[in-house]
Amino acid sequence: MKRLAVTLVLLISIGATAQRQDGPRMHKGHEMDMTAEQMATLQTKHMVLALDLTKTQQDKIYDINLENAKFRKEKWDEIKAAKESGEWEKPSSEERFEMANARLDRQIAQQEKMKDILDEQQYENWKKFTHHKKMHGKKKMQERGRRG
Numbered sequence: 001m002k003r004l005a006v007t008l009v010l011l012i013s014i015g016a017t018a019q020r021q022d023g024p025r026m027h028k029g030h031e032m033d034m035t036a037e038q039m040a041t042l043q044t045k046h047m048v049l050a051l052d053l054t055k056t057q058q059d060k061i062y063d064i065n066l067e068n069a070k071f072r073k074e075k076w077d078e079i080k081a082a083k084e085s086g087e088w089e090k091p092s093s094e095e096r097f098e099m100a101n102a103r104l105d106r107q108i109a110q111q112e113k114m115k116d117i118l119d120e121q122q123y124e125n126w127k128k129f130t131h132h133k134k135m136h137g138k139k140k141m142q143e144r145g146r147r148g
Contacts, residue, residue: 036073040066051122060117
């Protein structure tokens with residue numbers, strides 16, 4: 001009987017400690033601790049390495065990345081402040097539609113800007129790079145159990 005009790009306690013304690021510890025939902029790591037300029041610089045340098053950009057292309061892409069980083073940082077801070085104050089609520093289906101529509105409009109505009117800046121080979125590599133990044137993000141979300 002003692003062995004059975006010890007075995008049950010051992011199994012229960014192993015099961016309890018094996019549960020996933022995700023931490024806070026809003027944590028984005030060190031990225032959101034950086035300024036928009038720092039995020040844009042790093043993203044531009046990644047693109048320089050991946051796409052072999054010229055100096056003029058680097059400058060134009062930095063401006064695009066800076067604009068995107070400022071937008072993301074602003075939205076992040078806005079949502080974080082609302083959550084901390086307790087007035088944040090899940091968006092309704094109409095609000096989610098509007099946000100998704102606006103996000104897709106921004107992506108289309110960015111794609112057009114990139115098409116103007118990059119040559120054909122660079123543009124194809126950029127499309128592959130962004131597609132891979134998008135698929136990797138979806139995979140990570142599924143692993144965390146958020147969607148899918």
